[in-house]
Amino acid sequence: MxxxxxxxxxxxxxxxxxxxxxxxxxxxxxxxxxxxxxxxxxxxxxxxxxxxxxxxxxxxxxxxxxxxxxxxxxxxxxxxxxxxxxxxxxxxxxxxxxxxxxxxxxxxxxxxxxxxxGGDLLGAYSLSEAQAGSDAAALRTRAEPDGGGGYRLTGTKAWVTHGGRADFYTVFARTSPGRRGISCFLLPSDAPGLAAAAPENKMGLTASTTAQLHLDGVPVPGERLIGAEGEGFPIAMSALDAGRLGIAACATGLAQAALDAAVAYTHEREQFGQPIAGFQGLSFLIADMAATVASARATYLDAARRMDRGLPVTREAAIAKLVCTDGAMRVTTDAVQALGGYGYTKDFPVERYMREAKVTQIFEGTNQIQRVVISRGLAVDAAR
Structure with missing residues (x-):
């Protein structure tokens, strides 16, 4: 609807x-x-x-x-x-x-x-590594000066959405030790030494390619350094504020699809001579689903309006990502329940929605990390 x-x-x-x-x-x-x-x-x-x-x-x-x-x-x-x-x-x-x-x-x-x-190119964001997921500052991919004002990038990135399919990659690599030693680079997909591994075999979002990205001495001209050298970590974190709002909106849309499917099914399916939507147990379940979707939408829109006004959104983006993705997991699971046995089959889309919802609680920072971000923000406010 x-x-x-x-x-x-x-x-x-x-x-x-x-x-x-x-x-x-x-x-x-x-x-x-x-x-x-x-x-x-x-x-x-x-x-x-x-x-x-x-x-x-x-x-x-x-x-x-x-x-x-x-x-x-x-x-x-x-x-x-x-x-x-x-x-x-x-x-x-x-x-x-x-x-x-x-x-x-x-x-x-x-x-x-x-x-x-312009619409012809598709990008990929390459921050995570096998040993640097939630702890993004621990990344090991190196960007070494080539002696001519450029760099050579060496390492392996993990969980790259559009890995092997993208036309350009925004890549974060280490130029010196520590959190302040990370820099941001813009790489074309045809750069020598850049190659994607076979796609990950995932439980959901199977049409979305996710793969490791191998960098074997990839030459990068100095003009492709984004921001100052060593400024990569704050750039990455600022970008993730915006990215988390994107995932919050995606999760809300997925939850809306699950709600729509559950409403349609329960008004068509009859038991004991009436549509099952009329039974209180199911009607209350669907009412809770609708309330969750509406709450998620209001949460991400509040954060978006703050962002549009130039206000800080780190905590609000984390709240939106947490609320919307946890809500999507709950709503899609309830949609499967509302359809009963049919919900567990691939004849109906709700089982796919449930599988797709799970990863929203993981990427762009797990929801455990969102709670860390939120609690730290509260601690800062309390110290003022």
Whole structure:
């Protein structure tokens, strides 16, 4: 069922209507087949790129949509309701563009941002490593000076969404010891020495390719250093604030899809001579699902509006990511329960929704890490 939204402008309302139409016509009908066969949806990204949806949050000056996060995230939610893998892909692409947008020089932005935001290219964000997941500052990938003003990158990145499929990679590597020794680089996918491993065999989001990225002395010109040398860690953390809001919106869209499926099924399925939606046990379950989805949406929108006003959002982004993804896990699990035995089969989409919801509690910082971020923020406030 369409979500009733209070958009900030009539233009934004028209945009959401257009996205909803594209999602229903071009994404939802093919999602299940792509997920079943682990088929990467490059055509879907090309379609959405032509519609301007891959650069929606980017500045208009460089070819982006210039939309506030309040609008961008609701667009993302609509896409996630139709196809979660594609929505996550857009969120990751936007995350990959963020460092250049926020920290790049004017020359760097003019040179690379139009291509990144224009819809033809797809990005990947490469921060995590096998031994540096939650502890991102422990990364070991090295960026060594090549003697000519550039660098050579060596190491292995893990859990790279679009690994082997992306057109560019935003990569974080160590230029010196310690947290202040991490730097950010923008790499083209055809850089010599850059290669992706075989995709991970995942329980969900199977159309979204996730792979390790191997860097074997990859040459990187100095002009592809984003921000100052050693500034990579704060760049990464700032980008993750925005990325966590993207995942929060995706999780909310997935939960909305599960709610819609449960409502439709329980009003069609009859037992004891009446639709099972009329039984209190199920009606209360679905009411709780609806309340969870609405609460999640309000939470991420509050954080988005703060971000659009230039206010700090680290704690609010962590809260949104925690609330929305835990809510998605709960709602998708309840949707399986509402459908009974049918919910446990692949004849209905809710079992896939439940599998897809699980990873939202893990990537862009596990929900345990979100609790650390939130509690630290509270401690800072208490010390003032």
């Amino acid at each position: 369409p979500v009733e939204r209070m958009m900030p402008t009539s233009e934004a309302a028209d945009l959401v209507d257009l996205v909803r139409e594209i999602a229903a016509r071009d994404l939802a009908p093919v999602a299940a087949e792509h997920e079943a066969t682990s088929q990467f949806p490059r055509d879907a990204f090309r379609l959405l790129g032509k519609a301007g949806l891959l650069g929606l949050a980017g500045p208009e000056r460089y070819g982006g949509g210039g939309q506030p996060y309040e609008v961008y995230l609701q667009v993302l939610e609509e896409i996630a309701t139709a196809w979660m893998s594609v929505a996550v892909g857009i969120s990751v692409h936007t995350l990959s563009c963020y460092p250049l947008t926020a920290y790049g020089t004017e020359e760097q932005k003019e040179r690379w941002l139009p291509g990144m935001l």
